[in-house]
Amino acid sequence: MTSLERVLTTLGHKEPDRVPVFLLLTMHGAKTLGLSIKEYFSNPGHVAEGQLQMLRKFGHDCVYTFYYAAIETEAWGGEVIYRDDGPPNAGAPLISNVSGIRSLVPPRVAESRCLWKVLETTRQVKTEVGNSVPIIGVVMSPFSLPVMQLGFENYLEVIYNHPDLFNDLMAKNEVFCIEWANAQLQAGATAICYFDPVSSPSIIPSDLYHSTGFSVASRTLAQIKGPTATHFASGRCLPSVELLAKTGTAVLGVSALEDLGEVKRVLNGRLSILGNLNGLGMVDWTIAQTREKVREAIAKAAPGGGFILSDNHGEIPYQVKDETLMAIVESVKDFGTYPIVH
Amino acid sequence: MAATLKTLAVDFERALLLLDKQQATSLIAQAMTLGGVQEVIQQLIVQPLTHIGNRWQAGSVALSQVYMSGRICEGLIDDLLPQTTLARRAQPRMAIAVLNDSHALGKRIIYSSLRASGLELQDFGHGVTVDQLVQRTIAQAIDILFVSVLMYPSALSVKAVKQGLGGTRTKVMVGGAPFMLMPDLWRQVDADAFGVNAADALDFINKHTVTQGS
Structure with a gap:
């Protein structure tokens, strides 16, 4: 099976030849090419080459065209702060006073240099991998982007106390998110990962999610012209699973704080599972620990398909060693070949 | 059954999780008829906030509720203990x-x-x-x-x-x-x-x- 066939089979809740494994690597390509993280992300060709070299080196099952979360607020006019040992981070929020929401104008994807780089990377890797390997693009959800637009405190005040401003902001963010997701699909992405950490029950209660993040996701995902995976970036999902299953997403990213077996049981085939190796934990894992973590995850979630092994956050730390990443993929081959032997 | 600080604390935590500032304020006023300032702070504010924080760690309360609860309590405590009062505890810097x-x-x-x-x-x-x-x-x-x-x-x-x-x-x-x-x-x-x-x-x-x- 090709990687794409393997993934499509599991998403159909059938067992492929082995468990698919997504190493959601963003910065390791810089290391591979001997570049600083800033240099690496300055050129779409670097990121394309980095992704392709990592695909060959590790033998996992996806290309990940995600640069860094702050690239979206960069497109809205925000600052990005680079560092040598981690992902570029968002600078100060775009607006300091919530009334500034009224004057925000969504950027046009075609006019944004930073978003163009991601699209160009997508086109380049698509030329190389064709339909053999899924290309995973990323958007921040309209509901979660405001953490970088306003700051978390201001945003919570808007959610709880300013419904008109909230609705105005969501309308603008939805327009941007849909255009950005569809541009990536058009450039060659196979699916879109919809990062929505604020919707996690770790951040807002499920009843509030129903009237906010759920409605936003339902409207937005319906207009994205390709399959989507919802990811809470380490946040829990279980208390909101019933609603999540109705948003139109096909896959759910699971936190390392939750039990894969329980999530699988509750979902009962309605969504596929992506997760949930502890990305930060990988920094210190020995090879033996790595193998045990992979074996355990596979035993809990792989039988019957509907499972892609991955990290829990959607961005593996720069400090995770290549040997650990290789051990993850090798362990998948050892323990994740179907039928799964308990 | 007559209210005690303990029963008021249960109601107070519920009010915090519902972000009901009016009810929280009313419960503090009621508690002040039953105990001194430090006792009310300890039983109605510190203990419920501690419990809410522990529930977040366990996954049964959301971070937004922890944040909003803290903000409500911060406002209430400023009314009870103005910043200049000597009633604030002696403490490390x-x-x-x-x-x-x-x-x-x-x-x-x-x-x-x-x-x-x-x-x-x-x-x-x-x-x-x-x-x-x-x-x-x-x-x-x-x-x-x-x-x-x-x-x-x-x-x-x-x-x-x-x-x-x-x-x-x-x-x-x-x-x-x-x-x-x-x-x-x-x-x-x-x-x-x-x-x-x-x-x-x-x-x-x-x-x-x-x-x-x-």
């Missing part, structure tokens, strides 16, 4: 900061909760560099420094903060997602303690105060 990162919600929660517990601490802000943090901590002769981080590389920078504070008596408690997901990380960066919520911060303050006093 304390400060809190977000190291390198811009996400200040965790810092705000701890800051509000500690103030709502009748304590005072300085807010050194967010996006603070290692050098800035070390300089301000030394200049202000801080006894307890709370350091919040979001990103893993920022967590690693705590080690440089500790090195910069070498020779001082400042104790550093760290918090934030990287420390929750890597239980040994706080030791690796030489922090003195790791806290998940305001209750852990209060415990650390109490232990440090006892140590200082003994």
Whole structure:
């Protein structure tokens, strides 16, 4: 099976030849090419080459065209702060006073240099991998982007106390998110990962999610012209699973704080599972620990398909060693070949 | 059945989780007819906030509820204990900061909760560099420094903060997602303690105060 066939089979809740494994690597390509993280992300060709070299080196099952979360607020006019040992981070929020929401104008994807780089990377890797390997693009959800637009405190005040401003902001963010997701699909992405950490029950209660993040996701995902995976970036999902299953997403990213077996049981085939190796934990894992973590995850979630092994956050730390990443993929081959032997 | 501070505390926690500030205010007023200020603060504010923080850690309460509860209590405590009053507890000199990162919600929660517990601490802000943090901590002769981080590389920078504070008596408690997901990380960066919520911060303050006093 090709990687794409393997993934499509599991998403159909059938067992492929082995468990698919997504190493959601963003910065390791810089290391591979001997570049600083800033240099690496300055050129779409670097990121394309980095992704392709990592695909060959590790033998996992996806290309990940995600640069860094702050690239979206960069497109809205925000600052990005680079560092040598981690992902570029968002600078100060775009607006300091919530009334500034009224004057925000969504950027046009075609006019944004930073978003163009991601699209160009997508086109380049698509030329190389064709339909053999899924290309995973990323958007921040309209509901979660405001953490970088306003700051978390201001945003919570808007959610709880300013419904008109909230609705105005969501309308603008939805327009941007849909255009950005569809541009990536058009450039060659196979699916879109919809990062929505604020919707996690770790951040807002499920009843509030129903009237906010759920409605936003339902409207937005319906207009994205390709399959989507919802990811809470380490946040829990279980208390909101019933609603999540109705948003139109096909896959759910699971936190390392939750039990894969329980999530699988509750979902009962309605969504596929992506997760949930502890990305930060990988920094210190020995090879033996790595193998045990992979074996355990596979035993809990792989039988019957509907499972892609991955990290829990959607961005593996720069400090995770290549040997650990290789051990993850090798362990998948050892323990994740179907039928799964308990 | 006549209300007691204990029964009012249950109602107060419920009001906080529903973000019902009016009800919370009314319950505090009712409690003040049953006990002294410090007793009301301890039973109606500190204990419910501690319980809410523990429930967040266990996954049954959301971070937004922890944050909003702290803000409500901070407002109530300011009414009960104006900043200049002598009723605020004698305490170590304390400060809190977000190291390198811009996400200040965790810092705000701890800051509000500690103030709502009748304590005072300085807010050194967010996006603070290692050098800035070390300089301000030394200049202000801080006894307890709370350091919040979001990103893993920022967590690693705590080690440089500790090195910069070498020779001082400042104790550093760290918090934030990287420390929750890597239980040994706080030791690796030489922090003195790791806290998940305001209750852990209060415990650390109490232990440090006892140590200082003994």
